[in-house]
Amino acid sequence: MNAPTLHSASPTPPQKPSVSLAEAxxxxxxxxxxxxENFPVASFILxxxxxxxxxxxxxxxxxxxxxxxEKEHEGLRMxxxxxxxxxxxxxxSSQNPIxxxxxxxxxxxxxxxxxxxxxxxxxxxxxxxxxxxxxxxxLNYCRYSANPVGRLVLTIMGYPAPKFMEYSDYICTALQLAxxxxxxxxxxxxxxxxxxxxxxxxxxxxxNDLLAKRYNVQFKRLMSFEVERAxxxxxxxxxxxxxxxxxxxxxxxxxxxxxxxxxxxxxEVDGDVFNHRPQLxxxxxxxxxxxxxxxNHFKGI
Numbered sequence: 001m002n003a004p005t006l007h008s009a010s011p012t013p014p015q016k017p018s019v020s021l022a023e024a025x026x027x028x029x030x031x032x033x034x035x036x037e038n039f040p041v042a043s044f045i046l047x048x049x050x051x052x053x054x055x056x057x058x059x060x061x062x063x064x065x066x067x068x069x070e071k072e073h074e075g076l077r078m079x080x081x082x083x084x085x086x087x088x089x090x091x092x093s094s095q096n097p098i099x100x101x102x103x104x105x106x107x108x109x110x111x112x113x114x115x116x117x118x119x120x121x122x123x124x125x126x127x128x129x130x131x132x133x134x135x136x137x138x139l140n141y142c143r144y145s146a147n148p149v150g151r152l153v154l155t156i157m158g159y160p161a162p163k164f165m166e167y168s169d170y171i172c173t174a175l176q177l178a179x180x181x182x183x184x185x186x187x188x189x190x191x192x193x194x195x196x197x198x199x200x201x202x203x204x205x206x207x208n209d210l211l212a213k214r215y216n217v218q219f220k221r222l223m224s225f226e227v228e229r230a231x232x233x234x235x236x237x238x239x240x241x242x243x244x245x246x247x248x249x250x251x252x253x254x255x256x257x258x259x260x261x262x263x264x265x266x267x268e269v270d271g272d273v274f275n276h277r278p279q280l281x282x283x284x285x286x287x288x289x290x291x292x293x294x295x296n297h298f299k300g301i
Contacts, residue, residue, distance in 0.1 A: 024100035025052045028059035031098075047247055050156050053109055056101035057152055060088075061119050063098060068126040077127045085120050088113065109156045115148040122148075130191055134198045135229070139173065146176035157248050164244075170237030171252070175259040177230040181223065182262050185213055185274045199225065213274040223271025227263050234260050242298035253292035261288060 019027075032055035046054060067073050067080040091099040091106075105111060122145035132138045150168035154160060180187070180194040187194060188210060200206065203222040210219075234256060241253045258280060265278030280288070291297060 019095060019097045019100055021100060021104055024097035024104075025056065027097040028052070028055040028101045031055070031062060032058045046251065047157075050109075052101070053105035053111075053156050054153065056098065056105045057111075057116070057156075059098045060102050060116065061149075064120055064123045065126075068123040078124065081120060081124055081127070085117070088116060088120070105156075110160075111152060111155055115152050115155075118144045118148045131193050132196050135196045138177075138194060138196055142173040142176045143169075146172040153248070159244065159248070164240060167237045167240035167243075170233045171240060171256055171259070172237075174230050174233035174237065175255065177226070177233070178259045178262045181226055181230065181266055182273060182278055184210075184223075185277065188213065195222065195226065215272045215274050220271045223266060223273070227266050227271070231260065231263050234263075238298060242295045249295060250292050253295070253298065254289055256298075257288045257292055258285070 029052065064081060064084050067077055067084065073080055087094055087096060087099050088102075091103040094100060094103065102116075106113060106116075122141065125141055125144065129141070132141070147169045150172040151165055154164055154168055184195065193207065193210060195210065197207075199222060200210070203218050203225065205216075205218040205222050209216070238256065241249070241256050243249075244252050261280060261284065262278050265280075266273060269276040269278065
């Protein structure tokens with residue numbers, strides 16, 4: 001599960017006049033396995049045949065994310081993202097191992113390049129936008145930053161049905177929101193505020209309060225409101241957990257259970273994520289994995 005956030009810089013692709021397809025995928029796999037996070041990055045859970053394409057997509061997005069976030073790219077973020085976008089458009093002739101592998105993935109798995117472009121749009125937003133006036137604006141950000149991930153995985157796995165995509169969007173957006181609410185204090189340190197301004201006004205919580213990481217009744221009520229909205233989105237996407245078979249179904253169920261568990265933990269501390277950042281223990285993850293083995297919990301909805 002997630003849509004958290006790693007801060008180590010991506011490795012520099014090997015400088016070769018020509019890179020074989022096998023070498024390109026190997027590079028992507030090493031990058032993916034070295035940066036495991038919420039995205040099911042080429043893990044043993046996924047069928048072997050799709051680990052390489054998932055790794056190629058991850059390497060593409062991880063590197064772009066680093067351009068948007070890592071300190072070493074300060075002052076060059078938009079320039080590097082635009083160069084990355086040009087590489088995407090001309091990947092047929094690219095010598096970059098990431099794009100060699102990605103080009104093969106796009107062709108063999110009918111991956112819409114528009115989904116990859118959407119991810120780049122989100123990374124550009126990370127550079128230029130650090131406040132959201134309302135929930136609709138935040139959902140629009142999730143539409144580019146989170147939803148393409150689920151759609152890409154479903155496409156590669158051979159489940160591109162519109163209804164599957166719709167359920168996936170709900171889950172991915174909810175997971176993104178759960179991550180935001182989990183990391184309110186961490187994001188403030190980066191001068192990023194995902195709590196919508198109109199919601200803060202509604203509950204009488206000011207940005208100065210947030211910058212001071214002030215926990216009070218107003219913040220408690222604000223977080224309760226945001227957690228419930230995210231929980232509703234998880235519920236809307238829940239049918240997908242019962243529909244998908246095999247390893248992918250297990251991964252989706254584990255992702256869903258993990259996201260919901262984080263929201264429940266936020267509730268348990270009355271929204272005080274400044275002093276009690278919710279995290280899942282190894283024991284809790286093991287229990288969730290056991291529950292994710294069966295689709296029965298998600299049927300009849």
